[in-house]
Amino acid sequence: MSSSSPTSSSPPPSPPWPSSPSTAPGKINSTATANSPASPSPSGSTSPSPASSSTACCTICSLDTLSLLLDILEPQPGESILDLGCGMGQSTARLADAGARPTGIDLLPALLEQARLAYPHCSFVEADFLAWNPPAPFDAILAHASLHWIHPPKDAAWRLFHFLRPGGRFAASLGGAAEPARELDAYYRPSPQDYGKILKKTGFNDIEIELFRPEINGGTLIVAARRPF
Structure with missing residues (x-):
């Protein structure tokens, strides 16, 4: 399945909910380091991987970045x-093991079928992130x-930004590059400076970005940011 995207001439429509303060904002741990040992971790693709990018994606997914991201995000009991x-x-x-109320979203039905079988206590949605409107904003992403x-x-x-409650935060890992990348590449690999500019222009603050293991396929960006109250 392919992702549809809003036109670049105007911003996407706002999610259909009012803004409200976050009930459990948690915190971003900016002192976390990216020195975890390598181990298998789950695929997070929201669309099928281009063949030319499969090696780079597998590298990012095989690094033990998930534990690092969870340390940064610090999911709290009861958080959405x-x-x-x-x-x-x-x-x-x-996330559920930490006591949170997670919702998993992905485009690939085959992966979601396995997810629902393995983790029936979790909620999963098959949807395009750029088209989906959840019923309420989240405490974290x-x-x-x-x-x-x-x-x-x-x-x-x-x-x-708009899927988060005011004060909400997100943590992410994505393909990075030591040099600026073209935004139209099939596999977008921004530099820390480029991605930081995008987040700042969107309205995020408390932005922390680190290029992790740049010697492996250009590296992985470890990102943390918060929506202001």
């Missing part, structure tokens, strides 16, 4: 958290190896 690009649901289950598939990146950032 969106798991963007949940794949087979392992990351969604980790986890995006593990998924944002680099969503185009254009400024629209993805806009929806991340």
